[in-house]
Amino acid sequence: MESSDIRIKQHPILDFPERRKVKFYWEGKQLEGYEGEPIASALHAAGVKVLHKSLKRGRPRGFFCAIGNCSSCLVVVDGVPNVRACTEKLRAGMRVEMQVGVGPVPRSKE
Amino acid sequence: MRRTELAIIGAGPAGVCAALEAASHGVRVTLIDREEHIGGQLVKQTHKFFGWHEKSAGTRGIVISRDLADKVKDNPGICFMGSTEVLGYYGDDGVLLLEAPAGIQLLEPERLLVAAGASEKMILFPGNDLPGVYGAGAVQTLMNVRGVRPGKSVLMVGSGNIGLIVSYQLAQAGVKVAALVEALPKIGGYAVHASKIRRLGIPIYTRHTVKEAYGKNSVEGAIIWELDDNWQGIPGTEKGLDVDVMCLATGLTPLCEFLWQAGVEMAYIPELGGFVPLYDEHMETTVKGIYVAGDAACIEEASMAMAEGRLAGLAIARSLGKVPDGEFSRKREDSLRELEELRAGPTSEVIVRGLAAMRKRLEEHLSQEHSSRQAHQPGAKPDAQQGNQQRKRVSS
Numbered sequence: 001m002e003s004s005d006i007r008i009k010q011h012p013i014l015d016f017p018e019r020r021k022v023k024f025y026w027e028g029k030q031l032e033g034y035e036g037e038p039i040a041s042a043l044h045a046a047g048v049k050v051l052h053k054s055l056k057r058g059r060p061r062g063f064f065c066a067i068g069n070c071s072s073c074l075v076v077v078d079g080v081p082n083v084r085a086c087t088e089k090l091r092a093g094m095r096v097e098m099q100v101g102v103g104p105v106p107r108s109k110e
Numbered sequence: 111m112r113r114t115e116l117a118i119i120g121a122g123p124a125g126v127c128a129a130l131e132a133a134s135h136g137v138r139v140t141l142i143d144r145e146e147h148i149g150g151q152l153v154k155q156t157h158k159f160f161g162w163h164e165k166s167a168g169t170r171g172i173v174i175s176r177d178l179a180d181k182v183k184d185n186p187g188i189c190f191m192g193s194t195e196v197l198g199y200y201g202d203d204g205v206l207l208l209e210a211p212a213g214i215q216l217l218e219p220e221r222l223l224v225a226a227g228a229s230e231k232m233i234l235f236p237g238n239d240l241p242g243v244y245g246a247g248a249v250q251t252l253m254n255v256r257g258v259r260p261g262k263s264v265l266m267v268g269s270g271n272i273g274l275i276v277s278y279q280l281a282q283a284g285v286k287v288a289a290l291v292e293a294l295p296k297i298g299g300y301a302v303h304a305s306k307i308r309r310l311g312i313p314i315y316t317r318h319t320v321k322e323a324y325g326k327n328s329v330e331g332a333i334i335w336e337l338d339d340n341w342q343g344i345p346g347t348e349k350g351l352d353v354d355v356m357c358l359a360t361g362l363t364p365l366c367e368f369l370w371q372a373g374v375e376m377a378y379i380p381e382l383g384g385f386v387p388l389y390d391e392h393m394e395t396t397v398k399g400i401y402v403a404g405d406a407a408c409i410e411e412a413s414m415a416m417a418e419g420r421l422a423g424l425a426i427a428r429s430l431g432k433v434p435d436g437e438f439s440r441k442r443e444d445s446l447r448e449l450e451e452l453r454a455g456p457t458s459e460v461i462v463r464g465l466a467a468m469r470k471r472l473e474e475h476l477s478q479e480h481s482s483r484q485a486h487q488p489g490a491k492p493d494a495q496q497g498n499q500q501r502k503r504v505s506s
Contacts, residue, residue: 008257012282013156013170016257041256049241049328060327062241066248067151068144069229069365072239086248087144 006045022092033090040066040073040085043096051075051085053100074099080106114140114189116426117206117219119196119368122150123412124404124419125225126178131423133187135432140217141182142208146192148182149175150227152412154250156282157275159413171412172254201372201397221399221426224369225419228362228383228405233267236322242329246276246359253283261355265332266290267320271411273359274303280357281310288351291318291334293341300457320356321348329354362409369406372397377471381464383409388472391446392425393418396475401426408468410461414452421445 008016019034026048033042040051040063051073052061063073068087077083078095081103085096116132118125121143129139147153155171182188194210199222206217230245232238242261244252246268249260264285266277269292277287290307295317297304307314321333321343336347363384370376375388375396387395387402394401403422404415424441427433433441453462 006259008253008259008283010284011257014172014254014257037256041252041258044252044260045258051241054239059239060241061239062244062328064243064248065230065245066251070245 006047022090024090024092024094024096026096027098028095035092036089038066038086039075039077039083039088039090039094039096042090043085051098053098055101058100074103076103079104111205111216111218112140113218113220114138115219115430116140116221116223117217118142118223118225119206120150120225120227120404120406121145121148121182121190121192122225122227122404122415123152123174123178124227124406124415124422125150125223126182127416127419128223128225128401128403128423128426129188129419130178130181130185131420132427133185133423135424135427137187137423137427137430137432139188140191140219141188142191142194142196142206144193144195147175148179148190148192151247151250152178154247154254155412156254156279159411174412196368199368199371221401221429222368222372223393223401223403223422223426224366224387224406225402225404225415225422226365226368226406228364228409230358231361231363231384233320233358233360235320237324237329240323240325240329241327242325242354243323243356243358246272246357249276249355249357250279253285254279259283259285260357261353262286263288263351263353264355264357265320265334265351265353266357266359268292268359268361269294269297269299269304269314269316270359270361271299271303273357274299274307276357276359277307277312278303278310281312285355287312288353289334290314291320292316293319293337315349319343323356329356332356362405364406364409366402366406369395369400369402372400374400374402375472375475377468379464379468379471381460382407382468386468388468388475390472392442393422394425394429396472399429408461408464410458414449417445417448417452421449 021032022035023030031046049062050060061072063086064070066086068084073085074082075085076097076099115138118129118141121141129141133139152171152175158168158170194208197207197209199206208215252258252260264287266273280287317337318334321335323329323332332351332353333348335343338344364386369387376385379386389395389402393403401422403418428438
């Protein structure tokens with residue numbers, strides 16, 4: 001699917017007004033999404049489906065429930081692991097990485 | 111530490127209706143939700159609801175949720191804590207641990223209502239963990255709330271109302287639904303929803319299930335096959351489908367973690383969605399002062415969740431001494447009759463059976479508890495009156 005087709009513009013019941021676009025990073029690559037939408041929805045719209053690698057077998061995982069129940073979509077945000085991509089809001093300049101297993105221990109920058 | 115008369119976990123249809131009812135009797139309510147919005151999963155329901163109340167029947171979920179949110183915001187008796195996750199309930203101290211935007215907080219409620227909703231059931235097949243396999247609720251959230259299409263072509267699994275409604279919503283959003291599979295010999299949901307799907311030309315395969323999903327990093331296709339009378343796949347009946355999304359509408363199960371943690375008696379009642387708390391007709395669990403409503407009590411539709419919420423809110427207000435006898439029995443009868451009418455149709459037969467099984471388990475539990483109390487007091491006279499009261503409360 002072309003990225004231009006993945007965002008719904010016309011809908012018989014719902015309106016999706018334009019919102020402020022922000023730049024963020026996925027695995028070091030700059031992408032664009034709407035400010036305040038969940039990270040997972042911005043990534044999905046950018047064609048990214050694999051958010052996490054499973055703990056034991058390293059299998060690819062994406063979101064499953066999209067409302068914060070299931071922990072299938074854990075990512076690392078600005079060095080902090082175990083962030084639910086489906087509920088965490090997108091902010092400008094956010095650095096999001098795929099989480100492998102339990103992810104890194106967050107280190108303070110002092 | 112903050113105190114409140116009633117803490118409600120979950121600001122969906124059940125929690126909000128309980129809050130409004132309780133607050134109308136002067137109860138100070140703290141309504142908590144991990145989302146910033148009020149309305150729970152109603153915010154993604156673009157379809158019109160069937161309902162008993164003239165007001166809700168024929169209204170879209172998104173409109174009901176806006177209406178509920180306005181009523182909460184206008185109500186000075188309700189403190190809404192959005193973006194706040196309940197981390198646990200510490201029953202010995204009667205304290206909830208909250209993670210709010212402002213940080214970790216404690217809340218000590220006099221009564222607790224768990225209206226946490228439900229989570230989706232997973233079914234077993236190779237590849238079920240691949241990205242692209244989504245719960246039906248996730249598909250709705252992505253397309254109806256976020257305005258993002260889940261993919262190009264979808265295999266819908268399950269023909270209950272959710273499977274049928276979400277298939278229709280996918281078509282409305284311009285996404286192809288390649289097929290709908292149903293393991294049972296007939297469609298589970300309402301005929302009115304099923305005929306909409308058929309009119310769109312979406313093939314419905316009954317007695318079929320998923321054999322596997324395949325793909326390197328995400329779903330690239332799926333294989334379905336026919337089932338025999340023993341629910342086993344029949345070799346040679348496989349069909350390949352070119353899909354990048356599989357949408358699981360295979361049922362929900364109550365979110366009861368707080369009730370387990372609080373020591374509420376639980377029972378496995380498949381008709382109600384899995385493990386459910388035991389509760390009386392006023393939605394009070396086996397732990398005094400802890401109530402349940404909505405999908406956390408039994409998997410049904412939003413109309414029932416709202417009626418249960420009102421009933422729980424009324425009973426809680428009553429238990430806090432805020433509702434006069436006459437008003438209580440009148441409103442209680444109204445709520446019970448509303449629930450009965452909502453469950454009068456053939457699709458609710460399973461629920462009615464499940465609720466009867468649950469009430470039987472509750473009676474057994476109460477009589478066991480009663481006799482073990484007597485056994486521990488060898489010199490004491492059997493407290494017949496109390497026993498009668500308990501039975502009366504359950505069966506009246």
